[in-house]
Structures are given as C-alpha cells and as structure tokens.
Amino acid sequence: MSALPYQEFQDSITGAVAQFHAIPKSETIRVISHLDCDGIAACSIFLKALMRENRQYALSTVQQLNDEVLGNLQQEQYSVVVFTDLGSTSAAAIAARLEGKTVLILDHHEPESSPSHIIHINPHLHSIDGSREISGAGVVYLFCKALNEKNRDMAHIALIGATGDMQESNGFLHLNKAILDDALQQGLVEVRKGLRMFGSYTRPVHKALEYSTDPFVPGVSGSESGAISLLNSLHIPAKNGANWRRLADLTKEETQRLIAAIVMKRISIDRPEDIIGNHYLLLKETLDEFRDMKSFSTVLNACGRLDNSSLGIGCCLGDEKMKRKAVQNLQEYKRQIMQAMRWYESHQDSPAIIRHDGYLIINAGDHILSTMAGTMASILSRSGTIPDGTLILSLAHQDAANTKVSLRIAGQNRGNDLMSIIKQIASRVGCDAGGHKDAAGTLIKIGQEEAFIAAAQEIFQRLSMEEKIA
Ligand SMILES: [Mn+2]
Numbered sequence: 001m002s003a004l005p006y007q008e009f010q011d012s013i014t015g016a017v018a019q020f021h022a023i024p025k026s027e028t029i030r031v032i033s034h035l036d037c038d039g040i041a042a043c044s045i046f047l048k049a050l051m052r053e054n055r056q057y058a059l060s061t062v063q064q065l066n067d068e069v070l071g072n073l074q075q076e077q078y079s080v081v082v083f084t085d086l087g088s089t090s091a092a093a094i095a096a097r098l099e100g101k102t103v104l105i106l107d108h109h110e111p112e113s114s115p116s117h118i119i120h121i122n123p124h125l126h127s128i129d130g131s132r133e134i135s136g137a138g139v140v141y142l143f144c145k146a147l148n149e150k151n152r153d154m155a156h157i158a159l160i161g162a163t164g165d166m167q168e169s170n171g172f173l174h175l176n177k178a179i180l181d182d183a184l185q186q187g188l189v190e191v192r193k194g195l196r197m198f199g200s201y202t203r204p205v206h207k208a209l210e211y212s213t214d215p216f217v218p219g220v221s222g223s224e225s226g227a228i229s230l231l232n233s234l235h236i237p238a239k240n241g242a243n244w245r246r247l248a249d250l251t252k253e254e255t256q257r258l259i260a261a262i263v264m265k266r267i268s269i270d271r272p273e274d275i276i277g278n279h280y281l282l283l284k285e286t287l288d289e290f291r292d293m294k295s296f297s298t299v300l301n302a303c304g305r306l307d308n309s310s311l312g313i314g315c316c317l318g319d320e321k322m323k324r325k326a327v328q329n330l331q332e333y334k335r336q337i338m339q340a341m342r343w344y345e346s347h348q349d350s351p352a353i354i355r356h357d358g359y360l361i362i363n364a365g366d367h368i369l370s371t372m373a374g375t376m377a378s379i380l381s382r383s384g385t386i387p388d389g390t391l392i393l394s395l396a397h398q399d400a401a402n403t404k405v406s407l408r409i410a411g412q413n414r415g416n417d418l419m420s421i422i423k424q425i426a427s428r429v430g431c432d433a434g435g436h437k438d439a440a441g442t443l444i445k446i447g448q449e450e451a452f453i454a455a456a457q458e459i460f461q462r463l464s465m466e467e468k469i470a
Helices: 004-021 037-052 067-075 088-097 136-147 149-164 174-185 205-210 224-233 252-265 293-305 309-316 320-346 370-381 418-428 446-469
Strands: 029-034 057-062 080-084 102-106 119-121 189-195 276-282 353-356 359-363 391-397 402-409 440-445
Touching: 004 102, 004 119, 004 136, 004 174, 029 037, 029 067, 037 057, 037 080, 037 136, 037 149, 037 293, 037 309, 067 088, 080 136, 088 102, 102 136, 136 149, 136 174, 149 174, 149 189, 149 276, 149 293, 149 309, 174 189, 189 252, 205 224, 224 252, 276 293, 293 309, 293 320, 293 370, 309 320, 320 370, 353 446, 359 370, 359 446, 370 391, 370 402, 391 446, 402 418, 402 446, 418 440, 418 446, 440 446
Parallel strands: 029 057, 029 080, 080 102, 102 119, 359 391
Antiparallel strands: 189 276, 353 359, 391 402, 402 440
C-alpha cells in the first residue's frame, strides 16, 4: 500500500489535536469507551494523557452505544464528548443527538460517514484496515502521542488493546508495528519466539499443554493425563523440587524437544508446524499475570466481561493494588466460563442447541452470563471439536428485555465476513449489528429470538450452499 493513506490518517490526527488544544481547560471532558479489553486500554491511554494536560474528565464504559446511552449524553451538561474504541458505527446518530457539543471520535470500527462538525478519527476513512492494522487503543495512542510526546510511554497499552482485538498474528502489521517499535525503543517490551501457547508465565507446563486449544494438540489438548504422559515420554520433568515448572522455565533444549513432539502429534492437521509464535514480554511488569501482553489482555478482557472496567484502567495506569484485585476478578471470570462450558456440554440434546451442517446455534437464555456468550462461542471456535468453517451463533439474555448475540467461525476464517453476515440476519428483525470480519454481534429484544434464529438458519444454509457450489 502506498504511503499516502497513512499520511492522510496522520494528518487527520494532527488536525484533531489542534482542535482539541482549542478546548478551554475549564471544560470537563466527557469520555465514553467500549467495555472490552481494547476499550479499557484505549480510555486508559486517554485518561493518562488528560491528567498530563491537567484536564478534568468524567468516564463511562459501555457494552454498546445505543440510543439510551446517547440520550443520556444529550441530557448531560458536558459540552465536550470523546468516544474511544466506539462511536464510528453510530456517527450519524451521535451527530444528531449531540448537536451543539464538541464531539471527538477515536475509533477503528467500520465507520459511518459523519457530518463535518464531528471530529472523526478512524483508519477506515483513509482506506486503512482498522480490523487488522490498528485497534481503538492504537488510534487513541496516536492521538495522545501527537498531543504530547510523553504519552509514548503508553505504547505497550495500545498493543495490549490490539492483542485483545486479536490483531496479533505472528507479528503486528503496519500501524501496530510502528507502535511496537515505539514500545521496543523505550524498553517497555521485548519480543521472543516461543511455543504459541497461553500461560508461559502463569501455568504449569502440563496445564498449558492441556488447555491449549489453539494450537490444538491431538491427545493432549483437553487431557491432563495426555499432557503429563507427553512430558514423561520426553523426559521433561514437570516439577522442579516442589514447584511446578512453567513453559518459561524449560531449557532451550527441552523447548525444542517439546516443539518437535507437538509437531509430530499434529502431523495429520493442517499446518502442523503452526505452533511457534511471538511472546511479547512486558519488561516493567512484576506480577506473573501481567508479564506478557497476551495474559495482560486476558486480565483486561475479564475486567470488561464482569463489568469492572475501573480495575482494568487501574492495571493500565500501573496501580499495584488494582492489579491484585484484577487477578481475583480473573479467577471469578474463569469460574463463569467453566459454568458456561458445563452448561453447553450438558445440554447437547436440548432444543437450546441446534446443530447443522455448516452452523451451530446455542440459545442459552438465562443460563449463562450474556458477556460469556461471545467467549463461549470463541472457545468453541478454537476447540478443534467443531468442523472448520462452521458458523457459531450464541444467544444469551443480557437483562429482562434484551438478548446478546455473538457470531464466530470455527478454525481458520477463509474469507467470511461475519459482520456482514450478522448484519443481514439482524436486518430481518429490524436491528443493526457491529464487529469485525472474525467476530461480530448484536443486541435484539428477547421477543425477537425466534424470528432471529429462523432468519439465521435460512441465511446460514444459503451460505453453506454457495460455499459448496464455489
Ligand atoms: Mn476495539
């Protein structure tokens, strides 16, 4: 790609910063951010920058920017409203509702075009792919860096946001890569090649192997005894004295033997050697859960899922007490996931689960937390237990009136755009939807579930038909 789009994107940021500087310091900045890992990272970077500027702020994090949220913002007395990691998909509604206020959107979701009185920063507006090249936290980071060079010290937080949005895949691309360079230069991050497995610093080796669904290891993933016998067969001790060893504790030579054995076990799988990845070590972090970017993003994700964004923000701003609380929050989140997965396993034959060639629909109602619906679908999509390319739709009640819907795809996504698929389905019941190519979702009324599921089945069947013909 030519340099021009990037120059234009940067120019749009420079312009926005100039407009921001013109806002009197007496104004309290109203900040609205997305309640997920990226959104938490995004608003943390922004808050730190505001503190540096000696500006007052009032923050809220929300799951989605609906009419109710916009209505409340309209009523409030704040005359400056900043949206981070959301806003672009509702730019027109924002412009209408918040007329007369100064509005700044810093986002990377597929944008609606907006009237010119809104300051709208989004890579897509310059033909840059915001689903892969930069996160909401990254957009905020670039803005804050242009505001004050000192904000470069938040580069790693921008990458944690990108990691939460699944933008790291054997490295970072373009804009994210440039942010990584900022982080490397300041000694915030170090990149190491290693087994692409979660929990290098937090899990005993056999547990890291057992829990590894991506990469999937036949006979080992999901089996503690399989994991232990693999280590035994390689003469890799699971313990060092009384302590469990972690992947990070293995010698170089042990790691190589383990990698070779895993490749052999995966020989019947597509790309069996696809088990090496980057580890991004956060050099200034002391607690195990925060030592690498993936696990830091998992902590933030859990904060979002359990509606504890303030803990996550505390983590990003370096508050040690908040970090310890966030680790407890992570344990609770894991308990909730286990519950959701157990519910799924034990309801295989119930009408709540519809299995079909090409798709799987899980209608969990009140049985799992709505914020777990997407997580459950993601876990299943990477479990290796569902045929590649299967669309996974999950539904769970968010409150007494609304149902949260999530769409994922099993295995590698070969060219499906999940956002456009769920938009088609949602439009049948008069709703809109949001998300990315690889993960999308929407909110419907509980009374619309039946019609929504019927529309989904019809559209999924048509898609799988087209796939077969193609
Ligand atoms: Mn995001």
